[in-house]
Every structure is written in C-alpha cells, then in structure tokens.
Amino acid sequence: MAERPKRRKHKDNPYTLEFIEEKNSYRVSFRDVKGKYRRIEVNKEIYQAFDRFELDDLSELNEFDNHIEHSEIYENNLNERAMDKPLGVDEIVENSIRDEEIRKAISTLSDIQKRRIIKYYFEDKTEYEIAKEENATQQSVHIGLERAKEKLKEILKNFKF
Numbered sequence: 001m002a003e004r005p006k007r008r009k010h011k012d013n014p015y016t017l018e019f020i021e022e023k024n025s026y027r028v029s030f031r032d033v034k035g036k037y038r039r040i041e042v043n044k045e046i047y048q049a050f051d052r053f054e055l056d057d058l059s060e061l062n063e064f065d066n067h068i069e070h071s072e073i074y075e076n077n078l079n080e081r082a083m084d085k086p087l088g089v090d091e092i093v094e095n096s097i098r099d100e101e102i103r104k105a106i107s108t109l110s111d112i113q114k115r116r117i118i119k120y121y122f123e124d125k126t127e128y129e130i131a132k133e134e135n136a137t138q139q140s141v142h143i144g145l146e147r148a149k150e151k152l153k154e155i156l157k158n159f160k161f
Helices: 045-068 074-079 089-107 111-120 127-134 140-156
Strands: 016-020 025-031 036-041
Touching: 016 045, 025 111, 036 045, 089 111, 089 140, 111 127, 111 140, 127 140
Parallel strands: none
Antiparallel strands: 016 025, 025 036
16 A cells, blocks of 8 residues: 555544555545445545545645634733724823923924924934935934934923823
8 A cells, every 4th residue: 555645634534545556546434424434446536536625624724723813802802912002091191291291392492403303203204314305414413313302301301201
C-alpha cells in the first residue's frame, strides 16, 4: 500500500483513503450507520474526488485556525479590545481644560514661534517644509521651535497633564 501523507481530518470526515500500488487499486474505508467497518474499491476519479474533498476540508480547518476568532465576545471584552475607545466624561473635560491651557500658552509666544509651532505640531510639517515656506534656513526654524518649546514648558510646568 502506498503511503499517503498524514493529514489532519475534520471530526465529521468518516472516511479514509487508500491506494494499493501492487494492484493499482483505490479504496475508501469508513464505518457505516450501524458501526460496521466497510472498505470499498473505487475508480481513480472517485478516489481523486474524495481526495479533493479532504484537501478542501483541510484548507477550511487551517482557515478557521488561523483567521477566525476563537474566544467568546461579550460587551465588556469587546470594549477592552476597541481601537478607538470611547472617552468618559471626566476624560473629555480634562482634555478640554488641557487644550485650553495649551492654547493660552501658545498665544503668549511671538508670532513667528506661534506660526512655527502650529505648522510643526498641528499641520504635521517638517522643519525643512516650514523653512522653505518662510524662506528661512532649517537651522533657524529648528532653533525657533526649540525656544518656543522651552517657553511653553516654562508656562505649563505647573499644569498637570
């Protein structure tokens, strides 16, 4: 009998395939509804069809194992796994107060520092892009941003973030 590769089978797959090289015959073995073990000789096309079904089952088993959630999902653990978790009222209020304090601190900066801080942190521009827009050197933009950040730290040092 030719050795077939061992395959994992679905629990509902009742049959086993065999190929006997000496006789060049194909067999399907299974237990019937009464529990009696049966072995039936089949032609090559039927054997290949069973083999294809077995490979399809294996593919589905692998898909299930690798890509489908296996844990129970309830409201509490679904919320824990959420990417954008909803904020509580206290967090919203704290964020609002923090944002207002940052706006006040930024308003105390010079116009150049204010403009550069806004472009760098809120518009996500690089120092190079800011320098190009302002017809300045990247180094002067860098130094201006550093001084602005130091001034903001000094103003906001007593504020709890």
